[in-house]
Amino acid sequence: MVASIRGSSAVVGVGLTNFHGLPGMNHMEIMAQAVEKAIADAGIHKNEIDGIFSANFVELLTPLTIAEYFGLNPTFMDGTNTGGSVFVNSMQSAAAALHLGLCNVALICYGSNSATGKFTHPPAMRTVEDVYKPRNPISPYALAANRHMHEFGTTKEQLAEVAVSARQWAQLNPAATMRDPLTIEEVVNARMIVDPLGLLDCCLVSDGGAAMIMVRSDRAKDFPKPPVYMLGVGSRTDHNIISAMPDLTVTPAREAAAAAFAMAGVTPADIDVVELYDAFTINTILFLEDMGFCDKGEGGNFVSNGNIAPGGSLPVNTNGGGLSCVHPGMYGMFLMIEAVQQLRGECGDRQVKGAKLAACNGNGGFLASQVTAIFGTEETL
Amino acid sequence: MNKEIPVENPGPLQTFEDNLAKGEFKIQQCKECGQHVFYPRQLCNHCGSSSLKWVEISGRGTVYSTSVVRRKPERGGDYNISLIDLEEGPRMMSRVMDVEPTEVTIGMQVSAHVGLVEEKPAVVFYNKEQGDKEW
Known part of the structure; x- marks a missing residue:
């Protein structure tokens, strides 16, 4: 029997930078802006941080750089890189390390100048796919979208519903990058990039930094903001390159979410707000299905008619998501921070009223690493 | 050294x-x-x-999924990227060479040949019979 870490740790500080207008800053400087805000939000001194959790696409040994940059002497570090899902994965490591007393104040952080510094392709192992020149990361998602359309009749219009819903949320978020009105027709008719995905089926490329502070729950109320508790987490993967994915219509999020919901002791029907890694429109449909918000194959119908937009039955990607708010190479950090801010009631015009339970799903690689996390307010403990 | x-x-x-x-x-x-x-x-x-x-192996396969990478004509034009399920079980990425990139369909029967993709040796697939297999 494995000891549950349900409710054993909580988020007590978060920080976000601007997502644009950061030319001339490198990724560490952008990250440091976010860390400064998270530290202020938690009301701690930087020297209290003794756990560092971070990874990115531009350097190795990231936790070491962070320790040096901020003048820290951590007792626990995790620089695992699972792609864009990594920060949700880091949150699992941080919760475990806090629970075991391996550290007491965990910092999870990320910064990137993907837009102004130009996106740097991560070093990757040479594979048998390289010779065919897939346009990664878009091609694998296009292959998944096409297979989903083939098996379940999902349409370009239904993919477009995801982008339009995200944009409508972004219009309620002053920090979001893209806030102009957007129609289904504009998404469907946008320039094709890798069929069946057009330009507006793909996330934006922005700058941005984000940071989060976690502590054990026994002291979570000693900080200025209402704590947001980690109720459940699950992490799964089954491939790296897309030709090794067993079924392109079913991601490891099915098992990751089942584990996270089981730990939290709640079901998808209990969730008030959902944050999904929408690097491409097909992602939102796949993850809603795999996490159990609708049946497999029903995702296209589920997202239609504004069902996940403001005013719909299920608020999804309430910051505007990677499609319209922010996507600086890796997005996982931003999912969790939006969830925390929704549960604190800090989200202004886009606030989901009375939100008590939030589900996040981080995606890494090509639908490969899936990490689901469930967060809740104090009354959900 | x-x-x-x-x-x-x-x-x-x-x-x-x-x-x-x-x-x-x-x-x-x-x-x-x-x-x-x-x-x-x-x-x-x-x-x-x-x-x-x-x-x-037989070299016979079925298109599991397909896509088209859009590329400017002056840089070589559009090309197909497919996932092929080999008759023997494994799935591999490849290109279907004898069909317009947009006309490759899921379920299409294809056969393998050792050819060149942008001048590098690679296993590619054809929809139509290309005579004796080339290995």
């Missing part, structure tokens, strides 16, 4: 590429569980056995 070290026991990936350079498309089959393995590995990804042998 960049002295070239002679390869006496090439790894599975090198062996696969050496075969391709000779115009042969071979994949591994596990002697323990009988399942085919692709891409080339040191251990069977099904049962974990290290007893793998190189075998010839």
